[in-house]
Amino acid sequence: MVDFQKLLNNKKQNPRNVKEMDPEIQEIKTKLSEEGLNITEADLKARFTLLSGFGVPKNEIVRSVLNYFATQGGIDTKKFYGGGDNAEVTVDTLTDENMWGTVRVKVVQLWNSEHESINQVGLVGDATGTVKFTSWASAGAMNMEEGKSYLIKNVVTSKFNERMQIGINKKSVISPVDDEIEVGYATMTIVGALVNIQNGSGLIKRCPECNRSLRNGVCSEHGKVQGTYDIRIKGSLDDGTESHSILLNTELTEQVTGINQEAAIAMAVEAMDQSVVVDEFENRLLCRFFVVEGTKMDQTILVSSMTPLGEIGQEDIKSLKAAIPAEVV
Numbered sequence: 001m002v003d004f005q006k007l008l009n010n011k012k013q014n015p016r017n018v019k020e021m022d023p024e025i026q027e028i029k030t031k032l033s034e035e036g037l038n039i040t041e042a043d044l045k046a047r048f049t050l051l052s053g054f055g056v057p058k059n060e061i062v063r064s065v066l067n068y069f070a071t072q073g074g075i076d077t078k079k080f081y082g083g084g085d086n087a088e089v090t091v092d093t094l095t096d097e098n099m100w101g102t103v104r105v106k107v108v109q110l111w112n113s114e115h116e117s118i119n120q121v122g123l124v125g126d127a128t129g130t131v132k133f134t135s136w137a138s139a140g141a142m143n144m145e146e147g148k149s150y151l152i153k154n155v156v157t158s159k160f161n162e163r164m165q166i167g168i169n170k171k172s173v174i175s176p177v178d179d180e181i182e183v184g185y186a187t188m189t190i191v192g193a194l195v196n197i198q199n200g201s202g203l204i205k206r207c208p209e210c211n212r213s214l215r216n217g218v219c220s221e222h223g224k225v226q227g228t229y230d231i232r233i234k235g236s237l238d239d240g241t242e243s244h245s246i247l248l249n250t251e252l253t254e255q256v257t258g259i260n261q262e263a264a265i266a267m268a269v270e271a272m273d274q275s276v277v278v279d280e281f282e283n284r285l286l287c288r289f290f291v292v293e294g295t296k297m298d299q300t301i302l303v304s305s306m307t308p309l310g311e312i313g314q315e316d317i318k319s320l321k322a323a324i325p326a327e328v329v
């Protein structure tokens, strides 16, 4: 769905950007009309503007816009590209199952996969967002490294647990690219009740080498180490329809609980038990309603702000509701 307010805002910010792309817009218009698809200049410009607002490179915008309207019009995008490879698309356009495309992405995270049919699994992204990928062992594709960027030709989308993912298969070709790709993350706002505070919350110790949280004083990578204290919350926020995993860093944990790190350490020392801290967090927060803003990484929302619902005025709730797309209400 097109967010017209966003388009207008972007237009104000980037008038020159879109004007410079007039020749490209005309070219796309011609290509589409040759396939019997008449798209108005205004619609093409709107899509251009939307993508230029994300700082996507020009050639990627051209490919993405052409692909977007062609796919919507039921035209096989291969028509435009001569060769056997699928058109380059941005991650935000991968919204349906069984879409083929070529992506230019950075590997954000690699996850462990025990399954022998899977070579690699993780998260890749471009300026428009992130998507899970699975590189099947049968594809025989090269291994990718975290933090490096790649052109991945001919990936196909599928849905797994209600989530879109891309598959790297026998038809896919991975090649490293030199350009540094900036990854944009989708931000979201949720109103819900904190129904659970998970293990690993409260006062924890971290490995001084790698910052991983320790289990019984042991780092999974560096063994037994002298840890440094930290406080955090890993919780579940229930919005009435589904439960979201949320993660609060030190600063937000202090702010939301009203207990700072030194106070937490003092509490644990006095009780000679670290778990009193998380108990107190539960006393103060469980079953309360919050408005949470954050960035979704993998399945967890990294929280950037968390406000108790009691502190929110009627006007705020109105504008919050207005900001939620109609299909999710």
Ligand SMILES: [Zn+2]
Residues within 6 Å of the ligand: 207, 208, 209, 210, 211, 212, 219, 220, 221, 222, 223
């Ligand atoms: Zn470590």
